[in-house]
Amino acid sequence: MRTRESVTAVIKAYDVRGIVGVELDADFIRETGAAFARLMRSEGEDTVAIGHDMRDSSPGLAQAFAEGAIAQGLNVVHIGLASTDGLYFASGTLNCAGAMFTASHNPAEYNGIKLCRKGARPVGQETGLATIIDDLVNGVPDYDGEKGSLSEKDLLGAYAAYLNELVDLSDIRPLKVAVDAANGMGGFTVPEVFKGLPLEIEPLYFELDGSFPNHEANPLEPANLVDLQKFVVETGADIGLAFDGDADRCFVVDENGDPVSPSAVCAIVAERYLEQKPGSTVIHNLITSKSVPEVIAENGGTAVRTRVGHSFIKNEMANHGAVFGGEHSAHYYFTEFFNADSGILAAMHVLAALGGQDQPLSEMMAQYNRYAASGELNSRLANAEAQAERTQAVLDAFADRTESIDRLDGVTVELTGTPAWFNVRASNTEPLLRLNVEAPSQEEVDALVEEILGIIRA
Template structure:
């Protein structure tokens, strides 16, 4: 039995995640599976699809979870090795709940579980994780009925076929595409999805290896893009794609090896959806560039701003009937994909736009990058609230407006420059994002704000 404090460290706002052998083991995962199944049975659900990534611990943990689900009388469909968006596809297409064993971009010693209900509806703190926590503290109620069954089902080809039906790439001009799978699940899904398309795929680190022998599977960190940047130029590729460990996020570099801002990708994909669905709503989180809402409005769409985090985006997608949603962290969400995020589907939209254009990617993307940005800068602080207030006080005379949707977003008077300071939910960190018309303005603001935060 674990205490609530121990569980709080592992069962977080959006998922379950921790160090294998310390925070997470087979017994804990078995009980978590039983608790999740108990909740689902009470809601009339009967089946859970279970997938796992390439981490060494994933097969054993997913098996233990299946045993827990079966112990509550629910059936399990084991889809085996899968990307996270492939598991979401299974939950959507098969109309059942899902559990994905992955720690995404975290180092090899970690693992975790992303849970969803039928139709890939996310399970977060308020929609199931807190209830699971309560049961793990009190003990999961026994089920005295029949045990559930386990079936095996490979959904990779169905997943690939479904994605290819959403973005038609057969008539693209031939493209050379370099892909860094970071020894993660992109090495599993890219060959299946791109099979038969007019792409010459140059593979980098496609071997599935959850010890990440080449670099961390976290393309949000610039150091993990270096190999792809060099490889793309060496191969003479038209575009480079970098996936994270569970391949639900995709980063893009152009033919010059330069990273393309996820905000620019948001704007491009939003424009494509507004051509398909005129006047539609598009969600963007508050850290994305102002280019995104500007282009949505210019293309006749309705931009809706939301907090950072997939549970907020997915909820807003459903509430607003939005066709697409994007985050600065390279999570992209699609109504056509059960409002779930898919790095592969975002990559396919960029490939489609490039394949329809006679311009290189660097030129194509220039129209979607109107401002300069700092990227997210983290600082460890003793008092998040007091430090945030110190920043607000320092800029009080230059502030046009402040909103508190997620942290504080400050619009500076007389300029298009803005910044956001927000606290991490899980660590003693403040996260800073700055955007301005020029790099000099960004650098100056970053230096001034960090001078206050890190004083």
């Protein structure tokens, strides 16, 4: 028996994540595999594909999960080393459930699981994780039926071929592309996906190493982009790409070494889809720039705003029949990729746009950079009570300047007399209060950030 507190500390809003040997171990993961198998069997499913990243703990945890699933009658197809979108490809093409062992951008001591149903459909708190939590707390009942089977399948080549069918890069102008894999799974997938294309790849940190010896695999943090920014300029690259640990996110750097806003990437990919499929729906989360819905509307599309998090975005993609979805955290979702997110597929769209015209990346993207933004700023607070109290303090301080308040995810405050806005929300995965600010100028952004953080961190 496990306490509900210990289980919910690891099973978050849309995945499983914790410190190996402290919050999760092989026994916990084995039981989680058993509980997931029970859930899948109750829905008539009989197979799960399992993949894992390059962390030292990942193969053993994946094996433990497989043991739990097999004991509960679920067949296991082990695809071995994979990016998270490689696992989604397996789930989509094999038409089976999936379990990806990764802690994404978290430090080396962490690991976790991203779970999905067949067709890469998400398993979140309201769509299965709560049931798994109950089983782990109450004890997973023994299964007296026939045990499942174990098989192995190498899907890397098929995954690369599939992506190249979705975005044809064979006829673009030659590009020099600097890629920082951060010792993560991008070093595994990029060589295969870009093989034979008119791309000269300049690799940085392609060696698979779950200890992340060069920098954390979290390009959302500016410090982790510095090496790529320098590398782009040193190599004379046309573009730089930075992947997180499991390569489901991709950040872009222009030829000058300057970061390209993920919202600008959302906008240009949305524009490409709306050229191909006029009048379509595009999803964006609530912390993307206002430029994203503006571009969608200007190109005849329908913008649908949603809360932050991959399970929420994927559900909205399906509910609205959307062709594309984007988050400011650099997760990008594609209808023809099972409504799932893929960092490298987003990169391929940017490469196709860049290589299909003659402007440098900085000039091509300028039209999508309409506002200044703070990026996501995190404040560690003691508990949910403290987060709620500080959030209310911010609302009180801005009461006389507030045009509207939206509570879709945290609080989004539109300010009176200006396009400026800010969002304050609790993290779904860490004990953090997150702040995002956007305004017409960097000076306005800086002033708002200083005032709001002064209240949150008081």
